[in-house]
Amino acid sequence: MPKSLLSERTALQAFDPQTYMDMVAPMIVGAPHPAYREGVLANLATAHAMAKVVFAVELDADSCDFAGVFMPMAADPLKSQDT
């Protein structure tokens, strides 16, 4: 990685599904079985295309990361309104 940061979009342009799979998969899921490779590569390519669309959106200045699935847990479970 260079000292100066790449832009997000430049980094996305550099993404190559095959190189990425061969480097990353052995450390996450193991090297994909030959029977899986074509399907996994096709899906990585689709995900890459989707990521390019997502990263092309100019986010509002006040945009922040949202934890999509986190909710604080109450000490006591809430009572259902149905009961």
Next chain:
Amino acid sequence: MSDSDGDTSGLDIASAVAAKQLSAQEAVATCLDRIEALNPRVNAFTAVHKDRALARAQAVDQQVQSGQQLPLAGVPFAVKNLFDIEDQTTLAGSKINQQNAVAAADALMIQRIEAAGGVLVGALNMGEFAYDFTGENQHYGDCRNPWNLAHMTGGSSSGSGAALASGMVPLTLGSDTNGSIRVPSALCGTYGLKPTYGRLPRTGSYPFCDSLDHVGPMARSVAELAAAYNVMQGFDATDHVCVSRQPDLVDVQSIDGKTLRIGVLQGYFAPQEFDEATQVVADCAKALEAMGVVVDECELNLAEAGRSAAFLITNIEGASLHYEKILQRADDFDPDTRDRFIAGSLLPAAWYTRAQRVRRQYAEEAAELFRRFDVLLAPATPIRAPLRGQKTMSMGGSEVNVRANLGYFTQPISCIGLPVVCAPVMQSEFGMRQTEKAALKSAATPSMGVQIIAAPWREDLCFKVASLLADASITRSEVAPVSTQD
């Protein structure tokens, strides 16, 4: 009351049972006979719980005899097999889940429908782990479109659509993460509701992608859909995204349709190559305009980004849910699902968080649009039901994967949790030019769908527009004439 054709509405059954003109046991027995006759052809059910259903029907008859008012008295219904059924293993369309323990209790949605008098008759086929728009399933066999058994039902709530369209049951439950209620509703010719995200508790249903999962009813009429939705509502703290609010019971008569402002989505939702899908929407808009409703065109500029965000969020959350099983039992997955989960396991976290941020910004754009419009219209699927086994479809000048793209129009809407009623438009509807009618008649399956979309928590407006279109016979659902013979 005879229902040998399977086209008696659930509400007619409930009225007859309440009036003691029909017993719940008779209604359920007729339903079970029809399932036995047709399911070998359609493959909508993966399990039929005959003893439970007959016992429950007997209990409903006793409740009616004792004077209880039950809005769904004796109405047989079935659920996508990702809903827990007490003492049964929740398969979620998979082989892997066969080894799981049986469920300790029914899913909350089953409990609520049965508390209203409904009778659960069985579990329905679905795409593996709900990651599917086709209705194909390697483990339990493809679900077949009752209008033409060679064609897809759509998915992943495949059995939910096919069981309705074949008249096996008048009411089903499905789930919708990216379009899994709406796609089979459109391709099988039934109504489906994907409610506001957080409206209906998912308690006791097998998850897929927590950020996007919804559950909802499917039926053959707007009135049946609304009746089911009304009894399914209510807060439940067990589902952490369920929002604490009182049920908003649907009463379409209380809404003046002429005050509605309808937006017909253009741009992403109106590509020229899917002219039949856009024509369906145009015809609905024209009919509403003729009723005095204000109709105009509009756009959601971030729809494509929203669809892409939904794709990434689904891929990454789904893969995370199944990560351990992917490591241990990859060959027990359907190959299409497996390869998607492996890829999802590898994607960068930055893509996920960016997708969630884009989702938020897109929701804000939609909120602005709902200042101008009460309801938006969009197609449900790009094309009619493809042939089973068909892998690609034409899109943007190239062949693209069917499994991923049947949800092209649905995915951007569920991404931001908007409520949608998907209404079926059958062939030879009004307003078609002769050439279009000829094309429709030659199609192998007759239905497409229109998405009727409202702002969060305004399901009532979706139902109002759906009922206007149904009353004008623009949208309708019929029982397909499934032969029991080859």
